[in-house]
Amino acid sequence: MMESDKEFPTELQSISLHILSSNDTAHMETLFSNLFSPEPKPKPYSEALAFLQCSKKHHPDLLFIKLFFLLRCAASPLTRAHSARALHLLSPPDIWPKIKPVAQASLKAHFSAYLKQETSLPVLRLVAPVLAETLSVIYNDHHQHHWPDILDLLVSFAASNDDKSRETALLVFANLLQDCRLRLSDALRGALPVLRASFMESLASSNVDIQVAAFGAVVSLVRLFSDPCVFHELLRAMMVAAFSLLYGFEGSYFRRAFPHMVRLVREEPALLKPYASDMVLDVLQIVESDAGLSMNTQQAAFELVMAMAEVDDYATVLKSHNHQTLVRVFMIPVKMLLLVEDEDDKKEKDGCDDDVYKVGLKWLNRLCVTVGGDRVMSVGFDILTLYLDSPEWKKRHAGIAVLSVLSKDFSDEMVMRENFQGEVVTNFLKSLQDSHDAVRLAAFRFMQTPTNFVQAMHLLYHHRLMHVFASALDPSHQNCKIKEQAASAMLFFLKTTLPDSLTFYKNADLIIHKLLSILRVHQNSKSKKNGKAKIGDKIEIEEIVKGEKKLRGRPIDVGQ
Template structure:
């Protein structure tokens, strides 16, 4: 926990200031011990208020009595009979920062404390406490030599103590000296430059110590002092001693010592990469020796390999890895394959295994670490180095009897295919070998391997794209067999997904040229009629839809058998299946195939039910609704002769614009413009009138009155015109359109304009999401067309009916 950075700005009461002074000045240590217990207590039941109060106490002391506080803590550290109190005193000093407290002491107090600290280091018997005190000493040295007061920047006695301790055979003094060295700031380390030879000899000795605490402390000290050992001969001896020491810790003591020492070795790579460069090849071999040892835990393997990754991540070391022997690189990749073998077989089994793992093991996600390492090495080595190695490793993995190794091989392929597709394609036999292995894996005896193979075939890489093109027929056949023969729903789903990915990236010509395309489509139909998971019935629908959309000829041939399946799927409980079913209907409506006609009425009924259900649902599926409206629009455009347009078209128009499925929205809104509501010579004008006749009874009377003024008489009772009779009078109506009283027509055009205006503004406000730039321009052109048709007096009537924003939008269009 860090002390409050703004404690200097906090105002403390006079009562608290007085209380803190009394406690710090008292010979009674019990109040401080109570404060320690409140502040450092890790018991879950301790009071957060007590912790807060003790923190406030220390902050007040630090601001108003820093000298008394430091002296009190040093006194407790040296003189308290209880080890826990001495440890807590050291922890409090580290928490409050010696660099903040030391400058506040008077010179006399500083002189006394320096002497007391050195004497204390010689006398303390508790290893736990003296380790904390070693860091207190190092931070005090740092505070002293960072001070602006030149009289304070001298403590030669501490350096004499360090050197004499290193020369002793007492493990306690050796460890204390090494810990102080490891924590010294750089400025202070340089003061030891006159003792390089002596320090070198002491470190070589401590690195070979039989005491694991001394040995691990020496690792930290070497890292701290490495800047002093610029002589290659001196550094080489230290490095080899560290590597020997690591192996000794690994095999000679309990595992807890090895990680600490090895992490210091990893830190050394970042600290002195240029000094380590000549030795990195040998260090890789040392790491492999650890990582390949079957007697060590996976966690230890990962920790050892972190040294390789530390080197691989440095620019200075890239050339070292590129020059590694081919067989060494194979060993490196096989270590990674062993990590990738740590894949879950299933959730239940994984949870059982985790409960049996050691604490060290459970903290390491070995598979994730292996993937990270594989990606990093690929970046460091480049394709020319990785691809030949991967080709060799692939043989070892895919021919293994161990399913986890086969799975690891396919996983490796996915990683390198994303980065080195071109090198893989150009490498001799690599493409053929991979496709052969992957196709074999489609029928592997283990589910996880089959899943990995299908996942690989969905890798967005040039390598997979080339495989799709060159092995089109073989892959398509293999996908269908895998879907049909699988007994695992997950396998069927991933096989279906891989096939869909394949079809999406296949040219229509390739599908047309395929000899067994009808057999494949028949097989897909049988899969749709069989029992499978909802996800598999959705993916297969998508695949069939895609083929039918891209290859109309194939789609036409299977229309009669496919449409009943689509209609049945429209009632499925799964939303994805319903969406794909409606999308399939939309495709077939657009084809205009004669086989669609017998199904029109049933399709209209299903679409109407879906749309109405969505309109009245509290949890509306916006995508499903938009696709259904889009399908209805296709029927209005391509099957007008099979429907009652006077009823269906107005219903469809009332559902626009689409806002949720952006793909369908763009297509549908473009279709609306292309349908051209008025038509050449305004020939569709009466059809538009029919729309309003169906929707607005009041306007119906207005139009009948208008038509009667032009001597158009209906035969129905009450002078009501039928649709056929309105069509008969179309030519006469066009001749007299511009000469009639404009009031009634203004009402009609206003309603029509209102529809277009609402449509236009709702589409435009979404930018280019709901309509393309071309579609928006077409809508603008329609408004301009109305502006040319309506006489000026009619326009004035319309403009007066609009608000300011609407007029601002319309005026530029009608004026042009």
């Protein structure tokens, strides 16, 4: 949306008035070139934008008419396309109410004539959002005269055998603003049989652009098809079309169409709820397909399930699935956690894998919160059993990530479950001495999370943890990052563990001596760079030295 409250110099107002009133189109051509050039120059671009902003505020009638004149009459398709882009940039909902009623009536007539004569489909694709936004503001304003003529024209376009006309109508319907769709649905109710037949044909069209546009049109006007029989028919046609697009065009058209299904899930839970369970299974069929779908395509499909996870109405639907289906659902974000690389490899990556990993964590957390309780514990145990003890390091790493997500909200439930305190913990403790550095780093980071589950491990397995710390802090170990994370984990352990836990170990003096030695070396090296050492949770040597009496009840020889 462009700024309209900005004050503009009187000279610019006069210049804009002169250009908009003139029959010469050269100035507007230059304006378009400066605004929409693939590589715009900063000064000409800012000047062109200021001209549009000034014209929008002080001469809205003249500006809209001038741009529409170029849209309808310019010989060059590029100029017509730029005119449509400029109209969209101006935001019709902002500018249309400022146009005088006489000018509005004239523009409506010219708009209808223009749609019939435009020969360029790429231009019409740019015009469709402009017309949709204009229609939206007209039907959303009780003081505006409605526009039945254009609705009749769009209905006839939608029923046409001409692909250009049909796609144009579908794109206009697809781009209607949300707050006016109900009113427009009411205005179109008399055309329901025609639109129903048109949308069904369009969803099954051999023209994939028409198929994609039909998805958006159905969702925008879904209230028109709220009768259960009609809605069921259209929803089934959409899912059939989705699978057709998925396997016929390498997922690119699918990724354009399926977000409309996701939008439908979010906006119309009452309509979708009876079909939600089957739709989850359909999504799993897509994501688990062995057709070699890209990660982007799989994510686009699974967005539908995540949309359900974010809407309260669907919570019972997700919970109603059997255990095996829930495991399949949870496995989708878990598999995204496999896109993790060694620290050295990350430097050569562009960050895409890291983004997928973060989305996987986010989705996993959302699913845990939505499904909740015993169901999550049961699903989580199956996944952890499979992943923590896997021969593949990326799966072991992903297992620790799953453990972190579970412990965030279900730590108490994990403590109370024998299988978590037994098999899961046993497999996790192996991760602290894993053969792969990335897994060890993740394990030591997990041991620093302030949860009851970690606290329980401190109390129940302190003897094994001390042994692990001793191994990780040994001077012979070459990986400095592991030493630092192990030191950080041990500091956290010392802060949260009862002093008596150390009295049975145990070489406790020796281990703490190694810890403090590593901290001192680390602090000295950091001080040379920035004057301050930072490690793990930022606990410094002095804090450990001060706290050693509380931990052991006697002084420790930390050396100099």
